[in-house]
Amino acid sequence: MPSKSNHSPKPLRFFDFGSSDPLSGLRDSTQVRYLQRYFAELNAAVVLEEPNYFDRDYLAEFSAFYSVSAAGYPNICRRLHFFSDSRVNRTLVEEAASGNEEAAKTLNSSYLGFIVVRPIPAAPLGRTIVRWYEDRQPSIPRNTQPSREYRVNIAGFQLTVRGLAWQEQDTGVGACATIALWTMLHSSAFDDHHAIPTTADITRAAHKNASMGARMFPSGGLRHDQICEAIKEQNLSPVIFEGDIKNKSGVTVGFSRERFASTCAALIRSGYPVLFSGVFLDDDPTLSGHAMCAVGFRSCSPGVVKAGDIELQESSIEHLYIHDDNIGPSVRFGIAEIKVNGLMRGDKIMVISPSAPPPAVPASALPDSTDGYPAFRPTTLTVAVHNDLRISPDKLHESGMFTAKFLSTVILVLAKEARTDAFGVTVSTRFTKLADYVNRELKETIGTNPSLLGRVRLQLWETVPPMSLHLGLVRLGLGDGDGTPLLDILYDTTDTDRNNPVFAHIPYHSWVKSFVPQIAKASDRDFGFCVDGF
């Protein structure tokens, strides 16, 4: 029976970040060492411990599993908060609690995130949110669209951190697939959609219609069909992408780089985290696989595309940021192509491996806990999308590739006329809310010309037939290595792929506008209404 002392009031405690803080006091594991290094690289200086914290996720796990265990698990957690400012101490917290805005500002500006420590000795790391490292290349940005803002309340003052929730699997209530799904459903894309489910909710939802006799708790894993059912139970739609590389026996073994990288980038840029399922390279492929959740990627600078050719812009991305319950949150993975036995001649298969960024101060850096982690071969990608998204991400890519090919042919002729170098065309896609496209994306693209921005926004509102809440967006760019936008094509997401439904297109140059009708005729495609973006 749990001791009553578990619920006795206790004061907040302050620790210098390092070997004597409560994180270091946890059982040594890859995850603990990863988090220590992550916070060290964020220049963590102080750890504030809330000794009593009721965590919604752990309470659900407790109710579903731990409350009836003979081990007598308590239902209360600890929460550790990390700060980079060494001035954070009890006095500053007392001032913030007293309503001193300057003190609250100091706490907030140095806030790095929190870890909920569950009273489960084998898997103590519960809901964890960490701030992203500073982006040192904002023009080739790290895309973390699925991240959201978490608000933290302590004694009357509020702290905020932008990230996406991670936790380690306990196997009582959730295995790796459940955890990856749980992270996925925290995405900012679903902010106005639903209450975020707990891991216990997800495991229950997965078993509701597709248990096939399997027991629910302890959770040994989920099948893909159960993952899809769990997504549907959240009133969202599952989309699965199977690898495009087959071996000589016709069995799908993984992805090509072009398919994998461009699909992941398009989905993450749309705010949809991507659940990877697959196998470790050194594992027996007949064993059950592993799941992890991609939550960000580093954009790549566009390469020069050969005249007359096309390139999916994101096919060259080199790094993904992944929540892996075996390691930790936002782990940087590198993408590589390898040859393996049994593939068709010339085929390569895509694998990912941890690739930690170089430490800020190599001499004092903590060891990299991801060293030696085996390469992972994703075989399937799964995402949860809004129900009104009926057009597939694959359709956007396919459609964009066709239009790009025709546009690159136009450029060949124009280059000859202008006596200048000809280039191919890049293709990039995403889903976006109509409001976000008009508010943010257009501002980012043509915001330096306010009168043009205003004209385009009003034309979209006044001259184009009513558009859907979500849009499919294909952006074609000049493949000269500089990423000059040429044309946006806006797709209706509420129709089917077969109807190739386009609301409008926005050419960013008059010459592009001149040739869209010819491209439409030659490719037998409709580009909807034209809104001049020049």
Place this chain on the structure above:
Amino acid sequence: MQKKEKYTVWTNPMHNWNRAFDNVTITPDVEKAVEKQLQKVDSKKIAERAKAFTTPVTSETLSKTIG
């Protein structure tokens, strides 16, 4: 020499755009030349490349356990 800033098609500001083709006068001859080239585009090659983006999900995949 200052290193040129790199951008993506989503972050490139207008003042940095390549305007190499903006001054081409689009005469009827240019239009005809474009039309002729567009008729020669081999859609099959793109369709073959786009095939990678149309992989069906098998029942074997759906029944595979993860975790």
